Amino acid sequence: MMIKVTICNKEYRLENEDNLLKILHLIKTTKNQSLSYRSGCRSGVCGSCALRVNGVEKLACKTVLKDGDVIEPLKNSIVIKDLIVDLSTQQKCLQTAKAQLEEKADAVITPIDEKNIDLQSNCILCNSCYSSCPVYEVNPEFIGPFALTRTYRYINDKKEKNTQTKIKTVQTNGIWDCTLCGNCNMVCPEHIDIKNDIMMLRNKSVQAGFSDPNMASFDGDFDTGLDFGFNPNGF
């Protein structure tokens, strides 16, 4: 079936393929050799072909196009060329969030323990969640969804002895900056419940004696005349 698609503001009319990555490849190899995009495994595990279709983050290899679709690069990152965005923030977010096993604990790992971190450790670092996150519009330093989920994965890992440092790390530009909008959940190709992971991190933080800094500034004095409004994300 012939379809019309717009890729980086350029219109193409072509025969539809099984998925968007095949269309990009077809355009690249037969119509426009300068079209630039990343791709690797073609099977949804390398995370390199993430982009936006009609404003929503998708993996090109897993997306079937329909007539009129508009393809754009990911958001919240500098666009280097066409669908290629700068990924250097990825490393920074992961390092800031201490998303790693810092100190090995001697623990017996049961099948249930392993299941507890199974979904989070399926993350392919495609940056879809990062692109979908509205917090970056107000805080470019936000640690962000994939890094927070990964930190939670290690905090929840019985092998990690040093969970407290991680909990402390995610207090600044981390869990309390999240608006819990759930965009990240909607776009995650691995169906990771990132929003829930962030809420769990908040619970663990409260248990560890931390509190929401946004609430801390709330002194409860309604005579000030300030309107705090309804906070849907508050605890």
Added chain:
Amino acid sequence: MIDVLIIGSGGAGLSAALMAKQKGSEVLVLSKTYPTQSQTAQAQGGINAVLKKENNTDKVEYHINDTLKSAHKLGDINTIEYLCKNAHNTIKWLDDIGVPFSRDTNNNIAQRKLGGASNSRACYSSDYTGLKILHTLYDTSLKENIEFLHEKMLLSFIVENKTIKGITYLDIQTAQVKQLLAKTVIVASGGYGAIYDGFTTNSNATTGDAIAAALKVGCEISNMEYVQFHPTTLKKNSILLSESARGEGGYLVTKDEKRFVDELAPRDVVARAIDEKLQHGEEVYLDLRHLGLEKIKEVMPQEYNLALEFSGLKLDTDLISIQPSAHYTMGGIKTNLNGETNIQNLYAVGECSSNGVHGANRLGGNSLLEIITFGKLVGENASKKAVETIQKNSSLDTLNQDIKYIDEIFNLPNQMNFYSFKKEMGELFYKNVGLFREEKSLLEVLHQITIWENDFSKLGITDKEKTYNTNLKEFLEFSNMLYLSKAIVLSALQRKESRGAHYRIDYLSQNSDFEKETIIYNNQNEFKVEIR
């Protein structure tokens, strides 16, 4: 000064980097992609090891025997013994850095049986084993402050007096050619499966760039004809359905739902049985329906999703149409047990190397084991070597040549489309240098390669921009593929026998005269092939 420069950031490269750094070396990892985009992410089934645990009926010697059997007398007993004896430690190391291996009911690391194995020996993380290993290695690398250069493509090795001095590379983001000097260099850049374009489970990035570069500077390359075809990939798009599908009890059936092959026979045997059916116009299906949805989702969630998302079929209710696809390249830069090549201070490890661990066919579950076990060993070896190496300035000849070459590519006439050549190459290799080979069809491929070589000067690139020019990168990749394609065909022609993954319909039996490696090297711009 860089002590250990690592080309490639998959499982082998990151393991080497972590070990070299631990030993006190200045380490730099240079890679064409980002680490988590590498081929290692695609390994699904598992990683073999005989674990030291109570009442284990499996033994290291059984693992050695299974590997030797799969290697069809082309394996190296020393490397195989090293691999199998160190497997337990490899798993322990990975488990300790945080790889979330699946557990059994006794809280031990769970293991499953893969094809060609005499026991349930493959440790796994559901069917995301490679992905979880790779990401954990990356997390650990960031923790250890390993320095990375992402999206830089190796162009040439700088070799003086048969000693590696450094490399030149293309910065993909700027199209600039740069040079890096290092005391030692480890090549961990993956295989050459992308030559089977359109018929491979491998990433688009597996274009054998470093193997081609190594050949050009005098490295010996071995067993290039040995390409493993995975029996079960989705028809039309070659997406891998892991061996765990059969390991867990899946069947291979024809249209009338009859089984026709022992599903757990070695991959080459299963793949040829399937290909024969396909060549006779029959369809072959993977049948997992009897396993039930619960078990399928428990032990192979990724495969369930892959089948659903890429073919619209459900593993628990549908027969899945399959075909074999090029999956793993056994050939590569020849090394000894220590990862040393015939160039001083140049090491190779992982799929780009050939150290005798797989021989004529790789056992399922041994590739992840190889990249981590030897990655660590080679990282340590290179680190030691760096200590005793004094680096002197080297000439800028290679850098200047490569700058000139990249400039020339921008000015090539571009009268013919290299992407068409690449597609034709994939089709031709799948058909003639695939599961069944013979002299006549191999010579046809060789003839075609000569035509492509002659037409090379008519190729070129359309995109003339310097910023993130993937057209240029892919042109360079094609050039490497073309160079290696000849090495594969010449090696396949030379091996006049059938052994493991190399099956000649004009020489059906295994011949003891060929119980040796196929070595290919560059002698004054001519390939020399020797069986020795």
